Amino acid sequence: MELLQLHYFRTVARLEHMSKAAQEIRIAQPALSKTISRLEEDLGVPLFDRKGRNIQLNSYGKVFLKKVETALSVLEEGRKEVEDLAGMERGRVFLSTTTHKCFSDLIGSFISMHPDVKLQINQATTQEKVKQLRDGDIDFCITFPPLELEGIGGKSFLTEEILLAVPLTHRFANRKGIDLSELADDSFISIKEGNPFRGMTDDFCKKAGFAPNIVCEVDELSAISHFLRTGIGVALLPETLIEDKKTPFHLIHIDKPICQRTYQIAWLEKRYLSIAARKFLDFVDHYFNEFRKQNNQVSPQANLMSQKS
Numbered sequence: 426m427e428l429l430q431l432h433y434f435r436t437v438a439r440l441e442h443m444s445k446a447a448q449e450i451r452i453a454q455p456a457l458s459k460t461i462s463r464l465e466e467d468l469g470v471p472l473f474d475r476k477g478r479n480i481q482l483n484s485y486g487k488v489f490l491k492k493v494e495t496a497l498s499v500l501e502e503g504r505k506e507v508e509d510l511a512g513m514e515r516g517r518v519f520l521s522t523t524t525h526k527c528f529s530d531l532i533g534s535f536i537s538m539h540p541d542v543k544l545q546i547n548q549a550t551t552q553e554k555v556k557q558l559r560d561g562d563i564d565f566c567i568t569f570p571p572l573e574l575e576g577i578g579g580k581s582f583l584t585e586e587i588l589l590a591v592p593l594t595h596r597f598a599n600r601k602g603i604d605l606s607e608l609a610d611d612s613f614i615s616i617k618e619g620n621p622f623r624g625m626t627d628d629f630c631k632k633a634g635f636a637p638n639i640v641c642e643v644d645e646l647s648a649i650s651h652f653l654r655t656g657i658g659v660a661l662l663p664e665t666l667i668e669d670k671k672t673p674f675h676l677i678h679i680d681k682p683i684c685q686r687t688y689q690i691a692w693l694e695k696r697y698l699s700i701a702a703r704k705f706l707d708f709v710d711h712y713f714n715e716f717r718k719q720n721n722q723v724s725p726q727a728n729l730m731s732q733k734s
Contacts, residue, residue, distance in 0.1 A: 432497065442480070443480060473486055497561070516539070517542070551621065561696060565690050565702070566692075568691060569689065577692070582713040583665075583713050590659060604681045608635075612638050613660060614659070616644070622646065654673045663686065
């Protein structure tokens with residue numbers, strides 16, 4: 426049994442398609458098929474059920490895949506640990522995150538301060554992030570709400586308020602605080618369904634006793650401000666998204682229900698974290714400690730409210 430066979434098997438098992446797996450691995454399909462067949466001969470059992478061109482992982486394959494993933498993960502951790510000890514690897518960190526200016530600034534600052542460390546970043550859904558962690562494909566993921574899953578450790582590093590944004594001509598444009606239930610009959614501008622932020626804000630409205638009347642959906646939160654100018658509706662926005670004191674809309678604190686979101690950086694507890702990964706984790710902690718201090722001194726909401734008083 427060879428290590429390469431295990432890598433090939435894991436890819437075929439994930440895709441359950443020989444041609445797609447061969448294309449991803451970048452080898453000829455006959456060579457891949459032959460490699461999998463030799464592995465099955467070594468084990469003495471078939472790992473896939475084959476029906477014409479279709480293949481499907483069978484019960485033997487499912488049991489073997491779990492062990493292969495564990496073995497490959499342990500070997501990768503061993504490689505990183507040895508390289509750390511030998512000083513061979515300057516550093517590489519694999520991170521799955523979401524779009525947020527705070528994180529873009531964080532990553533930019535980290536790269537500037539640690540040019541010897543390479544960050545590889547991808548965007549994924551929460552479910553995909555959990556799978557990537559468990560498969561050992563990433564060192565960390567940034568998510569909200571915090572993950573509470575067995576075997577996954579994490580640290581919450583940022584809690585931000587979700588504010589109500591209304592056009593300057595809105596009947597509540599002179600308000601500083603509000604119960605969300607007062608907006609039950611209003612039209613809302615929101616991010617598209619399926620986005621975690623959309624699910625969270627829909628839940629806030631549900632707690633307030635209504636389902637929001639969505640009249641406009643956008644792909645990015647940053648696009649909402651453009652539609653607020655038109656006066657077609659109101660929106661819920663995270664306070665850290667607000668940078669400019671002079672916005673074309675008015676921000677209102679939501680008294681009820683409590684509208685906040687908390688971000689977490691998470692990792693697989695049994696996974697070895699390289700020196701570079703630990704350096705990144707420490708940097709995240711320090712960066713957002715400083716961010717909280719600055720944000721508490723002069724928050725976006727306080728800036729805008731002071732203009733109205």
